Amino acid sequence: MVPSPTIIPIIMAGGAGSRLWPVSRDSMPKQFIELLDGGLSAFQATIRRVVGKGFGRPIVVTNNDFRFITAEQLAALGVEAEIVLEPERRDSAAAVAVGALLAERQAIGGGTCLLLASDHVIGDEAGFLNAVREASSVAATGRIMTLGITPDHPSTAYGYIHPGSEDLGQGARSIERFVEKPDRQTAERYIAEGYVWNSGNFAFATEVMLQELETYAPGVLAAAREAVDKAVLDLDFVRLDALSFAASPTISIDYAVMEKTKRGGVLAAEFGWSDIGSWDSLHAVKDKDENGNRLEGDVVAIDTTNSFVRSEEALTTVVGLDDVVVVTTHDAVLVSSMQAAPKVKTLVAELKRAGRREAGEHMRIHRPWGWYQRIDIGDRFQVKHICVKPGGRLSLQRHHHRAEHWVVVHGTAEVTIDGAVKFYHENEAAYLPIGCVHRLHNPGKIDLKLIEVQVGSYTGEDDIVRIEDVYARS
Amino acid sequence: MVPSPTIIPIIMAGGAGSRLWPVSRDSMPKQFIELLDGGLSAFQATIRRVVGKGFGRPIVVTNNDFRFITAEQLAALGVEAEIVLEPERRDSAAAVAVGALLAERQAIGGGTCLLLASDHVIGDEAGFLNAVREASSVAATGRIMTLGITPDHPSTAYGYIHPGSEDLGQGARSIERFVEKPDRQTAERYIAEGYVWNSGNFAFATEVMLQELETYAPGVLAAAREAVDKAVLDLDFVRLDALSFAASPTISIDYAVMEKTKRGGVLAAEFGWSDIGSWDSLHAVKDKDENGNRLEGDVVAIDTTNSFVRSEEALTTVVGLDDVVVVTTHDAVLVSSMQAAPKVKTLVAELKRAGRREAGEHMRIHRPWGWYQRIDIGDRFQVKHICVKPGGRLSLQRHHHRAEHWVVVHGTAEVTIDGAVKFYHENEAAYLPIGCVHRLHNPGKIDLKLIEVQVGSYTGEDDIVRIEDVYARS
Numbered sequence: 001m002v003p004s005p006t007i008i009p010i011i012m013a014g015g016a017g018s019r020l021w022p023v024s025r026d027s028m029p030k031q032f033i034e035l036l037d038g039g040l041s042a043f044q045a046t047i048r049r050v051v052g053k054g055f056g057r058p059i060v061v062t063n064n065d066f067r068f069i070t071a072e073q074l075a076a077l078g079v080e081a082e083i084v085l086e087p088e089r090r091d092s093a094a095a096v097a098v099g100a101l102l103a104e105r106q107a108i109g110g111g112t113c114l115l116l117a118s119d120h121v122i123g124d125e126a127g128f129l130n131a132v133r134e135a136s137s138v139a140a141t142g143r144i145m146t147l148g149i150t151p152d153h154p155s156t157a158y159g160y161i162h163p164g165s166e167d168l169g170q171g172a173r174s175i176e177r178f179v180e181k182p183d184r185q186t187a188e189r190y191i192a193e194g195y196v197w198n199s200g201n202f203a204f205a206t207e208v209m210l211q212e213l214e215t216y217a218p219g220v221l222a223a224a225r226e227a228v229d230k231a232v233l234d235l236d237f238v239r240l241d242a243l244s245f246a247a248s249p250t251i252s253i254d255y256a257v258m259e260k261t262k263r264g265g266v267l268a269a270e271f272g273w274s275d276i277g278s279w280d281s282l283h284a285v286k287d288k289d290e291n292g293n294r295l296e297g298d299v300v301a302i303d304t305t306n307s308f309v310r311s312e313e314a315l316t317t318v319v320g321l322d323d324v325v326v327v328t329t330h331d332a333v334l335v336s337s338m339q340a341a342p343k344v345k346t347l348v349a350e351l352k353r354a355g356r357r358e359a360g361e362h363m364r365i366h367r368p369w370g371w372y373q374r375i376d377i378g379d380r381f382q383v384k385h386i387c388v389k390p391g392g393r394l395s396l397q398r399h400h401h402r403a404e405h406w407v408v409v410h411g412t413a414e415v416t417i418d419g420a421v422k423f424y425h426e427n428e429a430a431y432l433p434i435g436c437v438h439r440l441h442n443p444g445k446i447d448l449k450l451i452e453v454q455v456g457s458y459t460g461e462d463d464i465v466r467i468e469d470v471y472a473r474s
Numbered sequence: 475m476v477p478s479p480t481i482i483p484i485i486m487a488g489g490a491g492s493r494l495w496p497v498s499r500d501s502m503p504k505q506f507i508e509l510l511d512g513g514l515s516a517f518q519a520t521i522r523r524v525v526g527k528g529f530g531r532p533i534v535v536t537n538n539d540f541r542f543i544t545a546e547q548l549a550a551l552g553v554e555a556e557i558v559l560e561p562e563r564r565d566s567a568a569a570v571a572v573g574a575l576l577a578e579r580q581a582i583g584g585g586t587c588l589l590l591a592s593d594h595v596i597g598d599e600a601g602f603l604n605a606v607r608e609a610s611s612v613a614a615t616g617r618i619m620t621l622g623i624t625p626d627h628p629s630t631a632y633g634y635i636h637p638g639s640e641d642l643g644q645g646a647r648s649i650e651r652f653v654e655k656p657d658r659q660t661a662e663r664y665i666a667e668g669y670v671w672n673s674g675n676f677a678f679a680t681e682v683m684l685q686e687l688e689t690y691a692p693g694v695l696a697a698a699r700e701a702v703d704k705a706v707l708d709l710d711f712v713r714l715d716a717l718s719f720a721a722s723p724t725i726s727i728d729y730a731v732m733e734k735t736k737r738g739g740v741l742a743a744e745f746g747w748s749d750i751g752s753w754d755s756l757h758a759v760k761d762k763d764e765n766g767n768r769l770e771g772d773v774v775a776i777d778t779t780n781s782f783v784r785s786e787e788a789l790t791t792v793v794g795l796d797d798v799v800v801v802t803t804h805d806a807v808l809v810s811s812m813q814a815a816p817k818v819k820t821l822v823a824e825l826k827r828a829g830r831r832e833a834g835e836h837m838r839i840h841r842p843w844g845w846y847q848r849i850d851i852g853d854r855f856q857v858k859h860i861c862v863k864p865g866g867r868l869s870l871q872r873h874h875h876r877a878e879h880w881v882v883v884h885g886t887a888e889v890t891i892d893g894a895v896k897f898y899h900e901n902e903a904a905y906l907p908i909g910c911v912h913r914l915h916n917p918g919k920i921d922l923k924l925i926e927v928q929v930g931s932y933t934g935e936d937d938i939v940r941i942e943d944v945y946a947r948s
Contacts, residue, residue, distance in 0.1 A: 022791075300828075302821055303814060315806040315832045317496075319821055320814025321798070326807070332789040333802050335809050340777060340794025347776055347793055354774075358789045375850045376859055376925070380900070381883035383857065383925055385850055405881045405903050407927040409855035426854070427929040429879050429903060451850070451857050451927045453881040455901040 006111035007136055007203075008056035010099035013043050013070060013118040014063040014086055018348040019278040019341070022332035023310070026360035031119035032069050035282060042276070043118040044073050049125060051079050055114065059084060059102050061095045067237050068368040068471075082106075084231075087242035092200075093217055093256035094248040097224035098240065100209045112136050113209065115202040121285055123272020131269035134170040135203040143168060143265035144204040144212065146175070146258065148196030150270045154187035157277055157342060159254070160195040161266050168265045175264040178254060196268045198254070200275070208263060217256040223248035234472060279325040279334075280341040283308040306338070330363045330373075368471040369394055370447070382459040384452040388413075388442040395469035396439040402456030402463065404432040406440070411448035414441040437467060480585035481610055481677075482530035484573035487517050487544060487592040488537040488560055492822040493752040493815070496806035497784070500834035505593035506543050509756060516750070517592040518547050523599060525553050529588065533558060533576050535569045541711050542842040542945075556580075558705075561716035566674075567691055567730035568722040571698035572714065574683045586610050587683065589676040595759055597746020605743035608644040609677040617642060617739035618678040618686065620649070620732065622670030624744045628661035631751055631816060633728070634669040635740050642739045649738040652728060670742045672728070674749070682737060691730040697722035708946060753799040753808075754815040757782035780812070804837045804847075842945040843868055844921070856933040858926040862887075862916040869943035870913040876930030876937065878906040880914070885922035888915040911941060 017030035024030035031043040040048065050058060058081040062070050070083055084098060096115060103113050114132060122128045135145040148161050159181055164174035178198060182190060213221040223244055230241035249256075258264055276282045286294045286308070295301055297311035301318040309318055309326045316328045323338040336344060351359035364373040369392030376383040388394070388411075396416070406413065406429060413424045416439040417432060423443075424430050432438050434456060442448035466473060491504035498504035505517040514522065524532060532555040536544050544557055558572055570589060577587050588606060596602045609619040622635050633655055638648035652672060656664060687695040697718055704715035723730075732738055750756045760768045760782070769775055771785035775792040783792055783800045790802045797812040810818060825833035838847040843866030850857040862868070862885075870890070880887065880903060887898045890913040891906060897917075898904050906912050908930060916922035940947060 022789075300821065300825065302824070303817065311807070314802075314804070315496075315825075315830065317806070317808050317821055317825075319808070319810035319817050321809065321811050324795070324809070326809050328788075328802070328807050330788070332791070333785070333800070333807055334791050334793070335795065335798070335800050336793035337795050343776065343793050347774065347791055350776070351774065351789075351791075356789065375857060378859075378883065378923065381923075381925075383849060383859075385852075385857075403901050405879075407879045407881075407929070409852065409927065409929055427877050429905065429927075431903065449852065449855075451855070451925075453883065453903075453925045453927075455881070455883055 006056065007114055008103040008106055008111055009050040009058040009114045009116060010096070010103060011043070011046055011058055011060045011081075011116050011118050012092065012095055012099075013060050013066065014089065014095060015119060017119060019345045020276070020282070021344055021348045022329045022334055022358065023312070023327060025362050027065070027362050028069065028366060029066070029119075030276070032066065032073060035276065036121060036286075041073055042121060043070070044077055045122075046116055046118045046120070047074065047077060047079055047081070049122065049128065050114065050116070051077070053129065056106060056111070057081060059099050059106070060118075061086065061099050063089065064239070069366055071236060082238060083236065084238045084240065086240060087245055089250070090245065090248045091250045092253040093213070093220045093251045094224055094245065096209065096253045096257075097213050097217075097221050097248075098228055100206050100213070101224055101228045102238070104206045104210065111206055112139050113202075113204055113206055115204070117200050117275070119276065120199070120201070121272075121274045121276050123285070124270070127269065127271035128273075131267060131271060132203065135172065135267045138168050138170050138172045138265055138267065139203040139205055139208075141168070142205065142208055142263060143172070144208060144258065144261060144263055145172065145202060146264065146266045147199045147201040147203070148266040148268045149199050149273045150268050151191050151195070151197055152270075154184055154191055155197065156181055156184055156187055157281060158275070159198040160187075160190045161198050162190075162193070162195050163266050163268070170267065172265050172267040175258075175266050178259050196266060199273055200254075202253075209257070212257050212261045212263060216260045217249070217251065220248050220251065220256060278342040278344060279308055279327065279336065280338045283325070283338065308338070332358045368392070370442075372452075377459070380455060380457060380459075382454045384454070386440075386450050386452050388440060388448040390442055390445050390447070392442045392448075393470050394440040395471075395473060396437060396467040398435060398437050398465045398467065399456070399463050400435065400465070401458035402454045403434045405453040405455070406430045406432070407451045407453075409449050409451060411442060411446050412444045413448050413450060414443045415439070416441070480530065481588055482577040482580055482585055483524040483532040483588045483590060484570070484577060485517070485520055485532055485534045485555075485590050485592050486566065486569055486573075487534050487540065488563065488569060489593060491593060493819045494750070494756070495818055495822045496803045496808055496832065497786070497801060499836050501539070501836050502543065502840065503540070503593075504750070506540065506547060509750065510595060510759075515547055516595060517544070518551055519596075520590055520592045520594070521548065521551060521553055521555070523596065523602065524588065524590070525551070527603065530580060530585070531555060533573050533580070534592075535560065535573050537563065538713070543840055545710060556712060557710065558712045558714065560714060561719055563724070564719065564722045565724045566727040567687070567694045567725045568698055568719065570683065570727045571687050571691075571695050571722075572702055574680050574687070575698055575702045576712070578680045578684065586613050586677060586679055589678070591674050591749070593750065594673070594675070595746075595748045595750050597759070598744070601743065601745035605741060605745060606677065608743075609646070609741045612642050612644050612646045612739055612741065613677040613679055613682075615642070616679065616682055616737060617646070618682060618732065618735060618737055619646065619676060620738065620740045621673045621675040621677070622740040622742045623673050623747045624742050625665050625669070625671055626744075628658055628665055629671065630655055630658055630661055631755060632749070633672040634661075634664045635672050636664075636667070636669050637740050637742070644741065646739050646741040649732075649740050652733050670740060673747055676727075683731070686731050686735045686737060690734045691723070691725065694722050694725065694730060752816040752818060753782055753801065753810065754812045757799070757812065782812070806832045842866075844916075846926075851933070854929060854931060854933075856928045858928070860914075860924050860926050862914060862922040864916055864919050864921070866916045866922075867944050868914040869945075869947060870911060870941040872909060872911050872939045872941065873930070873937050874909065874939070875932035876928045877908045879927040879929070880904045880906070881925045881927075883923050883925060885916060885920050886918045887922050887924060888917045889913070890915070
């Protein structure tokens with residue numbers, strides 16, 4: 001059996017990935033970042049894995065906050081997909097339900113869904129497709145198939161599946177039980193007893209999943225069905241109805257369905273899989289130098305071994321250390337032992353409790369029109385670098401507490417101030433007095449870059465009155 | 475004996491201190507940085523240690539590059555001193571010779587010099603003064619006295635002195651020999667045999683030191699004498715004659731004189747001394763929390779022990795590590811094991827070989843009129859934050875390749891453009907076209923802060939034609 005148009009990939013791209021902080025943050029989580037070589041984000045690699053291979057049109061389920069980056073990264077691949085926006089996080093059961101309901105509409109007369117995480121890495125693409133083919137063929141017999149991974153080490157970072165005695169064909173087994181992340185000793189026992197890793201990727205017949213949701217998680221299914229029924233098409237997005245979706249319980253598909261259903265199955269496979277869940281697992285899948293180091297960006301290391309060092313900006317140096325993770329970004333630095341790397345999640349939770357912006361937000365804030373980044377701040381002033389893509393248009397807006405100076409350093413700006421439109425070119429400056437109604441637009445063919453100097457008694461991001469917005473944000 | 479005006483402190487403040495990189499750099503070395511509590515740099519603490527205690531007027535020997543910071547830090551203490559500028563580095567023998575020659579002129583009829591490093595920490599000021607008093611009294615008998623430190627651990631970071639059998643009074647001994655930094659085992663033996671640390675601080679009769687220099691390092695003395703004879707008073711500085719001074723051999727006072735003279739002596743003392751030569755020794759003298767950590771600046775550490783973490787700007791986090799040094803600055807990050815911290819010197823040498831600006835220069839560049847810091851750079855543009863102190867006046871200058879936009883964000887600027895003078899206040903912007911002759915002045919009573927956006931084909935620091943400069947730099 002070859003993949004068929006009735007196999008519809010559902011890509012789950014709404015997660016946050018705090019264990020890869022400070023690179024991965026709520027405002028731009030790991031699936032959208034180029035963490036591996038090849039110039040693609042993990043999300044894009046996932047999309048590419050299933051596009052042009054004979055599958056149906058992908059359904060991407062993501063968070064409303066990630067709609068522009070999702071669309072941008074799909075556009076960069078030249079791929080069309082259905083982008084479904086969750087108004088808030090309800091964990092994976094609700095996302096699976098939404099995906100299955102949309103797949104049911106897409107594939108007349110049923111069909112099979114291939115549910116994929118968007119933040120995993122797969123080394124052996126052929127092995128992956130082979131496993132998908134086998135799992136889908138078993139799924140067609142009415143099983144909800146989990147892609148299990150044959151362990152190559154006693155990982156304490158993954159949940160395990162104990163395969164059952166029933167042979168489902170294609171080498172697949174029934175499921176005896178799911179178990180949580182074990183300690184090392186338990187993990188060794190699991191491996192000896194034939195357990196496999198739970199990869200969190202599934203294949204199932206649409207109707208079977210919907211039936212099992214109806215049986216074991218009716219609240220989730222009902223909320224998802226209403227959210228889909230009342231969804232509106234907003235620009236290119238399927239925007240789920242917020243009130244309906246909010247009614248769904250917050251629960252994972254493992255807890256809601258997989259641990260209860262009698263129709264589960266697991267196919268053990270090996271295809272160089274990792275969930276790159278934390279810095280140590282990312283390091284494990286990377287190529288390393290003769291000292292066991294992986295050095296990325298502006299890094300100098302001496303007398304250092306078995307370490308992962310990544311710099312996004314500042315010169316980063318390491319001296320006389322073994323088995324450490326060092327990650328430096330514009331506004332936050334992480335130094336961890338390799339072993340403690342999963343605890344970064346705890347760290348980020350602590351930072352969030354303390355109300356730290358760095359816990360969830362990057363310095364470079366992506367917007368549908370481009371991005372901006374604060375480069376300086378002080379008493380009564382703030383300086384930003386703003387980049388507007390060709391054709392990008394900021395909202396028509398006004399500030400109550402700050403004036404702005406814009407100095408164009410690249411490209412051409414079309415600036416509207418209180419109704420008057422004027423063009424500014426490189427080395428020209430515009431002044432926007434407090435209270436004026438203004439808009440910035442890039443009418444050109446190259447990026448517009450400008451330095452914005454804000455001066456005023458309050459320079460917070462929330463001092464903005466949006467009067468009109470082409471991206472439906474006002 | 476109490477300290478007398480005929481004891482003249484000579485403060486050596488020309489060193490670079492690369493082992494405390496990235497905080498200490500050539501452009502602003504460790505003696506001028508507030509590394510310890512109390513709001514003073516180590517240089518200022520050294521000055522305060524000898525001012526108002528009955529000593530003579532201090533002579534500060536420093537490098538030409540540090541003249542403004544030296545003057546500024548003395549002024550902040552309200553202390554007057556003779557600031558002697560070395561046109562280039564010739565190690566400590568030449569500096570001692572210059573200091574002794576100037577002290578000879580200051581103290582008619584001879585006198586005693588107290589030669590102090592400017593980058594050491596002393597915990598017990600009374601013990602220090604007591605040791606100085608005793609050493610000076612022995613020095614008056616014709617000995618060049620070294621302040622030796624009774625070791626409290628087998629340090630491998632210090633040179634040792636083997637005291638001789640001759641009793642010089644006051645508990646002082648003759649010197650059997652100087653030895654280099656030992657390995658740990660040798661250090662333990664040295665301690666068992668009564669060796670003391672060589673602190674690099676001395677007391678001597680001026681004429682004795684000059685005689686010994688004449689005997690053992692005549693080239694150094696001759697060069698120093700000519701450099702002093704031909705020195706010019708430039709603003710408030712004694713500027714040594716460059717050509718004469720350059721003729722001096724580059725050699726330390728230990729090698730040039732102390733290891734050869736028959737007139738050496740050592741006084742063993744304990745006064746909470748450390749040369750804070752590297753991050754581990756700085757950590758050793760700091761107060762620490764219950765986990766043995768010293769966390770400075772915006773730092774969050776979990777499961778971390780016995781570590782020194784200092785952030786000058788970015789949120790810096792440490793997870794699951796023991797015995798590490800983490801230092802983050804605007805443009806460079808250092809992560810080291812505590813033990814390997816002295817190797818930072820090797821790292822910095824490697825960075826210098828690679829031509830890295832960060833090896834020697836800070837982002838914030840201090841000037842006599844204030845400071846500036848680059849906050850962004852890109853193709854054909856650069857952005858700086860400029861701060862001009864009240865009364866500060868930049869040189870009258872011109873650029874060949876860039877225009878500049880100045881947006882005042884604090885205070886008032888007096889801007890001269892091609893002879894026309896205009897005042898700019900907060901939230902006002904000036905434009906300086908390529909090639910115009912301009913000058914920036916702060917005529918006010920508070921700091922002037924402005925954001926400078928440079929636009930042009932070349933934004934390097936060397937595109938500057940200085941037409942006139944109140945600080946004698948043109």
